[in-house]
Amino acid sequence: MLKLHGFPVSNYVNMVHLALLEKGIAFEYVLTYPDQTPEFLAKSPRGKVPVLETPQGYINEASVILEYLEETGTGQSLLPRDPQARAYVRSLMKEMELYIELPGRSCFVEAFFGGTVPRAIKEKAREDLAGGFAALRRHGRFTPYVAGAEFTLADIVFLYSVDLASTVSKGLFGVDPLADWPAARDLLQRLGEKPHVQMLARNRDAARPAFVEAIKARLAAAAAAAQA
């Protein structure tokens, strides 16, 4: 049986979790937080989650796990069969990760945890997010799903990356990337109505306050240590 190591507030973990649920693959959830201990680094070389434990070993990086589930898993396929169409879905996933998720993520400490992100990093994130959302708008189909008529892995990345990055953009830069983009807002709403998505959202929302407090406490301790 597969084991998903992660925690319910992580959007990368939720991407894999949703794929497992949508595909109907049996798995066990192992509550795991990012960790730099030698034991955990042996499973996840950068100390991150999600990690998928298989009978053969551990697999890290959400996008790699998603490909593995397509190659080995049962249930609904979340990538098209045609190579050009697969490449289209994968390029959307990659663009959302590099040009939306990562710049948004560079500001999480300030947007969600009360910390401060250096101005140069915020300026870069603002510029990168504008470029990333413009690229998605140019490249996505939204008819109604990101890559067309079918629900694919690109929708999973969209759901969990665009929502958070939009929150960062609104909170830190006063710009709502979805404001004049009803097709994207409609898709977020449509995805949000899926029962598995609602279940993951309930788990995330229940776990978030304690997680945010824990991160805030860690940031405060680090700041105190830096001043000592």
Add this chain to the structure above:
Amino acid sequence: MLKLHGFPVSNYVNMVHLALLEKGIAFEYVLTYPDQTPEFLAKSPRGKVPVLETPQGYINEASVILEYLEETGTGQSLLPRDPQARAYVRSLMKEMELYIELPGRSCFVEAFFGGTVPRAIKEKAREDLAGGFAALRRHGRFTPYVAGAEFTLADIVFLYSVDLASTVSKGLFGVDPLADWPAARDLLQRLGEKPHVQMLARNRDAARPAFVEAIKARLAAAAAAAQA
């Protein structure tokens, strides 16, 4: 016939170029620079290269093109067949891209083009590069190739990302990530002896001076415009 759109100084372009050559796939090279014109953005939504033109359309993002070539191309396979082994190669590729290439790239303007990168971004890059190289050391096999006994896509990413990021690390931070890591240095040398790699390196080295001058001129013009 496939067409590779790119230019010979781009390490991402060279990843795809080397895969095409190693696999023996026929293609045409279309000299193309990154570009934000509507015409080019219709082919590459973020205005970047490489772009692969196929009979069905355009594919962007190097890692996506590499997967497409594995799925459709003839010649030597550069991914193992076993799903767990494929996931291992892909996770190495992803780790090198996110934790080595991207932090290195955030400092290219200063390391290669005489510009200045804000201190906060350099500090983050220094930290991220240290973590990224530690992860690669932990996760790679180097026996003698990154993922084991076979040459794979992970070696192509290693060749073109680690070399540049090491140059950034040495030049900006005084840290050679390969200094006490002979297996990685040996692999770089071994890969550098491949005839296709040597050909791409000659093309790159011939094109680089003019490219660097063009970027420097653009940076100077932008700085002048900002002061005007």
